[in-house]
Amino acid sequence: MSPLTSVYEPHEGDDVIGKVIEVSSKYWVVDINAPYYTRLDARDLNFRAEINELDHYIKMGDLVYARVFRVYTGNHAADISLRGTKYAKLPSNLIVKVDPMKLPRLIGKEGAMINLIKTGSGCDVIVGQNGIAWIDGDDDKKPLAINAIELVQKEYYNPNLTDMVRELFEHVQ
Amino acid sequence: MYNERLDKRAFDELRKIEAEVGVVPNANGSARFKIGNTEAIAAVYGPQEVKPKHFEKSDRGVIMCKYDMIPFSVSDRIKPGFDRRDMEISEVITNALSRAIFLEEFPKSMITINVYITQADAGTRCASLTAASMACADAGLPMRDLIASVAAGKIGDSIVLDLTKEEEDLHEEGATDVPIGFLPSKNEVVLLQLDGKVSREDLKKIIAIGKVGADKIYQIEKEALKRRFSNESKS
Incomplete structure (x- = not known):
């Protein structure tokens, strides 16, 4: 269990x-x-x-x-x-806490989700296995990465999650 | 004689219940449990480092529970702060939860539980215990079972379930109040207190009626926890 x-x-x-x-x-x-x-x-x-x-x-x-x-x-x-x-x-101090149980969803199959967040937001993201995600990049792009990670946390059970995250990035552009 | 209850409920009927988890965003787990006009909000933090250090146990974790009634929770404002009654209830909640949580999985650590009563109308310790156990489950702590707790008692010659403050105060009728906490699927009692006078046979009847109420509360708790992780719960 x-x-x-x-x-x-x-x-x-x-x-x-x-x-x-x-x-x-x-x-x-x-x-x-x-x-x-x-x-x-x-x-x-x-x-x-x-x-x-x-x-x-x-x-x-x-x-x-x-x-x-x-x-x-x-x-x-x-x-x-x-x-x-x-x-x-x-080098910088911005972190987002993620529930360790939801980490596999944030990383995705062979890193698919995390790479999507990296390319979509243009930020550098490192996810520790202890459920802390570190974000570095331009100040105007950081909120985008944070929003994407928060969305994954909130909708982690959703089968269409990848599309939703992609939509989030397209919506901003 | 007490043939009909003051609020026209049946003798084995619970008050209206609302249960919800995830109400305190900063806590690891939280729950709100409302039964009639009694409402408890519980928040769980941890497991974390033990502070102060001398409470630390090397073979198991410790629970630090704080029960508090908010000054406006009753009609006569009560003095804010931790009084003797709060201490007692914190203690019984701690004891009951130690039986439910696998504390031996978190040696040298501490689980902090804060329970606040925002409205009080009898049965606050039962509501607190139920809310605290739901909050622990929400925090992902390994548990033997959820705790379902309800007060039962005797007024006049009638065995009643879930007393209100008005009923508790019927001293001429000999009102007796027995808060009971169960681990329903294990059929274990984790909380049993008695306020009043009652015979041995009647106490058995009171515990039996309490079990019926606790089973109903158990279902509501489980549904509330399921709602947290399903599509409909988004707020």
Whole structure:
């Protein structure tokens, strides 16, 4: 049995987007939309960081795109890392939260839906597996991407969803 | 003698019920439950980090419930804030929901439940519990069953279901009020309180009539939750 709405539970290997909520001398505390806060250690980066000066690299409130590399047994708390070329601090701060249960609909078959939103709105969109979508682009195009994602969330059970999203973009042009 | 009810209902008839989920957009799950003139709104947040930290349990999650009656919910304005009665009802709601939610799936975390009574006309703890369980289901928390809760009681020689405030105040008739909470499909009792005097046989009858009412409420709860995920519900 699976519920129609759900809470994100981290698994090893997930690509997630998180918000830094605390900077310590050796690690950052990151909120990845899970029941527990997550730690990003200063050793698990793709660049070298000076201990005690972590503020120089990633500040409080910044967003990171990272990989879950360890999940603790018992309480499902996770550690994340930035090791790997595709992981990094994200340059801007606009996110939309999506129910993790509706994520497959937002991504679509082989990324069909998310590519449609990307091309239709002209924005850069990254969807983390924890249900956070990050949007970057021109200020006048961002609302379009947000509207499209909200529409997917609202009409996720609709079989004609792709047409509806396409219509949304055509309507604006 | 109490041969006919003050509002002309049958003895085993519930008041008019309205149920709705997803009423608080910022919460993870929310519900509104209205029975007669009693209305409860419940909002569920979490699971999240436990604050304050010393409430944390390493093997299971904890429920933080807050029941509050809004000052204008009764005809004489009540003082805002958390009083002894609110504490008691928060406690019984917490206990009942601990039996329904699989808390062991969320160790070291906290589920916050806020219940507000916007209108009160007896049976607020039952309405709160029903609303809270619907809100938990709406939040996608794994549960054994929904909780259906209703008050039953005895006035004079009659066993009655779903008392109003007027009926509760019939002290000369010996009005007895018994709030009961069920897990209907499991046939388990999660809340049972008694206010008044009643014999053992009568209590059994009261629980039996409460079960009949709870089964009806259970159907309404399920329909409300289904409506949330179907086409007609769009508001």
